[in-house]
Amino acid sequence: MTGHLDVQRVSKSFRVDGAVVEALSDISLSVQPGEFVSIVGPSGCGKSTLLRLLAGLERGFDGDILQDGKPIVGTSLDRGIVFQEPRLFPWATVRQNIGIGLQNAPINTRQKEETIAAHIALVGLQGFERAYPHQLSGGMAQRAAIARGLVNRPQILLLDEPFGALDALTRGKMQIELQQIWSHEKITMVLVTHDVDEAVFLGDRVIVLAPRPGRISRIFEVAAKRPRSRTDDDLIHIRNEVLLALEGQDRAPQPVGRPDRPLIAKPAA
Amino acid sequence: MTLNSAGSETTPRLAFFRGLVLPVVFLMLWELSSHSGLFNPQFLPPLEKVGATAWRELTNGELLSDLMVSLRRDLTGFAIGTGLGVAVGLLLGLSRIADRIFTRWFNGLKQIALLAWIPLISIWFGFDESAKVVFVALAAAIPVILNIVEGIRLTSRKIIEVGEVFRFNRRQLIFLIYLPSAMPSILTGIHLALIYSWLATIGAEYFMAAGPGIGGLVIAGRERFEMDLVLLGIVVLGAVGFTIDRLATWLEYRVIPWRRL
Amino acid sequence: MSSELAISRSIEQSDLAAPNTGAQLLRRTWRAVVPILWGLVLPAVVLPVWFSGAYWGWLPEQILPTPAEVWGTLLEMLRSGELKMHTGISLLRVICGFAAGTVVGVALGAAMGLSSRIDDYVRPFFTAIAQVPALAWIPLAMLLLGIGEALKIVVIAKAAFVPVVMNTSAGIRNVPKEFVEVGDTFQFSAWQKLRLVVLPGSIPSIFTGLRYGLTHAWIALVSVELVASSEGLGYLLVWGRQMFWLDTVLVSMIVIGLVGFVTDKVLAVVEQHLQRWRIDDA
Numbered sequence: 001m002t003g004h005l006d007v008q009r010v011s012k013s014f015r016v017d018g019a020v021v022e023a024l025s026d027i028s029l030s031v032q033p034g035e036f037v038s039i040v041g042p043s044g045c046g047k048s049t050l051l052r053l054l055a056g057l058e059r060g061f062d063g064d065i066l067q068d069g070k071p072i073v074g075t076s077l078d079r080g081i082v083f084q085e086p087r088l089f090p091w092a093t094v095r096q097n098i099g100i101g102l103q104n105a106p107i108n109t110r111q112k113e114e115t116i117a118a119h120i121a122l123v124g125l126q127g128f129e130r131a132y133p134h135q136l137s138g139g140m141a142q143r144a145a146i147a148r149g150l151v152n153r154p155q156i157l158l159l160d161e162p163f164g165a166l167d168a169l170t171r172g173k174m175q176i177e178l179q180q181i182w183s184h185e186k187i188t189m190v191l192v193t194h195d196v197d198e199a200v201f202l203g204d205r206v207i208v209l210a211p212r213p214g215r216i217s218r219i220f221e222v223a224a225k226r227p228r229s230r231t232d233d234d235l236i237h238i239r240n241e242v243l244l245a246l247e248g249q250d251r252a253p254q255p256v257g258r259p260d261r262p263l264i265a266k267p268a269a
Numbered sequence: 270m271t272l273n274s275a276g277s278e279t280t281p282r283l284a285f286f287r288g289l290v291l292p293v294v295f296l297m298l299w300e301l302s303s304h305s306g307l308f309n310p311q312f313l314p315p316l317e318k319v320g321a322t323a324w325r326e327l328t329n330g331e332l333l334s335d336l337m338v339s340l341r342r343d344l345t346g347f348a349i350g351t352g353l354g355v356a357v358g359l360l361l362g363l364s365r366i367a368d369r370i371f372t373r374w375f376n377g378l379k380q381i382a383l384l385a386w387i388p389l390i391s392i393w394f395g396f397d398e399s400a401k402v403v404f405v406a407l408a409a410a411i412p413v414i415l416n417i418v419e420g421i422r423l424t425s426r427k428i429i430e431v432g433e434v435f436r437f438n439r440r441q442l443i444f445l446i447y448l449p450s451a452m453p454s455i456l457t458g459i460h461l462a463l464i465y466s467w468l469a470t471i472g473a474e475y476f477m478a479a480g481p482g483i484g485g486l487v488i489a490g491r492e493r494f495e496m497d498l499v500l501l502g503i504v505v506l507g508a509v510g511f512t513i514d515r516l517a518t519w520l521e522y523r524v525i526p527w528r529r530l
Numbered sequence: 531m532s533s534e535l536a537i538s539r540s541i542e543q544s545d546l547a548a549p550n551t552g553a554q555l556l557r558r559t560w561r562a563v564v565p566i567l568w569g570l571v572l573p574a575v576v577l578p579v580w581f582s583g584a585y586w587g588w589l590p591e592q593i594l595p596t597p598a599e600v601w602g603t604l605l606e607m608l609r610s611g612e613l614k615m616h617t618g619i620s621l622l623r624v625i626c627g628f629a630a631g632t633v634v635g636v637a638l639g640a641a642m643g644l645s646s647r648i649d650d651y652v653r654p655f656f657t658a659i660a661q662v663p664a665l666a667w668i669p670l671a672m673l674l675l676g677i678g679e680a681l682k683i684v685v686i687a688k689a690a691f692v693p694v695v696m697n698t699s700a701g702i703r704n705v706p707k708e709f710v711e712v713g714d715t716f717q718f719s720a721w722q723k724l725r726l727v728v729l730p731g732s733i734p735s736i737f738t739g740l741r742y743g744l745t746h747a748w749i750a751l752v753s754v755e756l757v758a759s760s761e762g763l764g765y766l767l768v769w770g771r772q773m774f775w776l777d778t779v780l781v782s783m784i785v786i787g788l789v790g791f792v793t794d795k796v797l798a799v800v801e802q803h804l805q806r807w808r809i810d811d812a
Contacts, residue, residue, distance in 0.1 A: 288650055291652065292658070312674060370571045374572050382787075385787075386783070471666060475665065475753075476756055507658065
């Protein structure tokens with residue numbers, strides 16, 4: 001089965017205002033075909049950079065990234081990506097936007113029509129084929145973006161904080177839908193998020209990144225069976241662990257008072 | 270009132286009538302002064318006289334033929350200028366090399382006030398029709414070029430990345446991303462070109478030997494000290510300009526059903 | 531192909547290895563010089579063609595003077611102080627007309643922006659007047675004012691007036707109500723609101739209006755001087771044209787362009803200074 005990602009000792013630095021910033025340091029990761037991997041971390045931990053490297057949008061890194069044994073060079077129709085903003089073309093309808101993904105696909109027109117229709121159905125946007133992006137809600141636009149990301153039937157789908165711009169209720173719904181899509185399509189998915197609940201709810205594994213420089217600090221296995229419920233004890237337990245791991249990365253937060261003077265007045269005794 | 274963040278209670282109807290006050294007062298003052306004998310009737314003809322002149326010119330076909338001549342010049346120059354402008358604009362916007370070679374010089378040339386080109390054009394092309402059309406074309410081309418280049422430059426980096434993700438080649442990038450994205454700017458450029466080419470038509474008629482045309486009408490009026498002709502010409506001028514502008518706005522709205530970025 | 535698109539922020543890893551060495555300095559100088567080199571391509575092609583064209587007489591001398599002649603005329607005019615005088619007169623006219631038009635324009639625009647009532651009264655009449663280009667007013671103004679300085683200043687002022695009023699009123703009206711409400715919560719008086727919220731908030735628009743006004747003022751200046759003047763840059767254009775001195779015409783055009791550019795830049799700098807809070811690339 002295809003869709004295996006192999007990240008080997010990858011490091012990446014940027015020059016910001018003359019200084020060199022190490023965004024990622026010695027990251028090694030292996031993603032199995034059909035696996036759902038969530039990557040969490042605080043801002044500045046390089047998770048988006050890692051995803052962009054996997055997509056092929058950034059070059060110039062040390063180390064190797066292999067897809068099914070072949071090093072990746074630039075972007076590919078075999079790796080779909082969903083960005084944080086829907087990034088739909090404002091001048092195109094929903095159907096045309098999804099069709100954009102098939103511009104360079106080696107299939108004929110009829111097949112294109114069929115697969116576009118199938119993907120519109122997959123994300124539940126039937127009836128909105130002819131709508132323009134400005135007429136869609138945030139959630140609907142993102143669904144269209146997901147459809148576009150999947151329309152080439154890539155082996156791997158990369159998602160960069162796809163639900164970050166949505167309100168909490170919509171986000172919850174979208175997560176359930178994404179889980180359903182994943183179960184249905186059975187492709188490898190790599191999700192980057194700052195939302196721990198989302199990471200745990202969706203992933204087979206949760207990779208925790210620490211910042212400055214970006215590196216893997218812990219990996220959690222989430223064995224819970226799908227379809228998952230947010231209230232599962234297992235999930236809550238793992239989620240707490242992840243949160244602790246994240247907190248542990250900061251230095252222990254100082255109380256607002258001074259060390260020698262506790263915040264809560266002791267009873268005069 | 271801006272300083273008062275609460276809303277106002279003016280109805281659109283009230284606003285409409287208020288708007289009429291000034292023009293009406295102005296016209297009344299005019300009428301009274303022209304009949305009062307205080308002013309030279311040549312400089313301040315009574316409104317009836319202006320109306321009569323207008324009627325005369327309208328019915329003897331002079332006004333209409335002048336208008337037709339002017340409009341024809343305008344449209345010819347506009348078409349040529351816009352066509353060239355689109356070509357040049359696309360070249361400058363899409364080709365890095367062309368941009369590096371030409372843009373600086375173009376920005377320099379556009380600093381020169383448009384009308385300052387007239388003497389040069391009249392030396393090179395004379396005073397006849399072709400010279401006028403060349404000038405109008407120049408006036409139309411400049412805003413088109415500027416806006417197309419700007420529109421292409423403003424294409425969202427994020428959308429370009431989407432093209433990258435889907436392995437767009439250069440042609441696909443241009444036709445599927447850069448051009449549609451620049452469409453609002455292109456239309457703005459064409460809108461401005463419409464406005465400027467009308468202004469340039471009048472300018473050409475003023476400065477390149479009078480002949481038939483609305484501009485010619487105004488010049489003739491001035492030379493003969495016939496204020497009513499001048500006024501007539503000015504009113505027609507303004508009205509045509511206004512109509513063109515409205516038309517352009519309407520067209521812009523029709524071509525872009527999706528809201529602007 | 532992708533390299534053309536991706537303006538990647540990231541640098542080659544090897545680049546990062548080298549600290550601020552001579553190699554880096556060289557690279558940076560090279561990068562600054564390159565645009566200049568590109569800019570020289572066009573003259574490098576045009577000048578030889580121009581030279582040979584003039585030398586071999588492909589076109590009569592009146593239509594195509596040699597570059598040497600143009601250069602010579604430029605120097606001559608500079609030396610004789612002729613250029614300075616004409617430029618000075620034109621500049622003075624523009625400044626006076628622009629100032630007059632701007633002061634009245636900002637005042638009216640502010641009134642229209644602040645009071646929707648005044649706007650109701652004034653706007654239709656103003657729009658009608660605005661529809662008629664400054665150019666068209668010239669014959670009218672000539673009948674009324676003759677061909678003296680007053681004519682020029684008035685025409686220039688009118689040209690600047692229109693965009694200033696439009697942008698000022700729009701700018702003031704578009705100051706977000708939300709900010710004015712904040713002023714309300716702090717019991718701002720009308721004057722305070724004006725000074726601390728509305729005016730700073732509308733400066734960008736006002737300046738846009740000023741810059742358009744300046745452009746139009748220059749165009750009006752040239753038109754008026756083309757028609758009715760015995761000194762100034764526009765006059766030089768007419769004079770050169772009548773005498774078929776293309777070199778004079780070209781020199782005047784270049785000066786008009788330069789002065790227009792400089793005056794616009796000056797405004798831009800003032801605008802920049804007053805708007806240090808803005809983040810966009812105005």
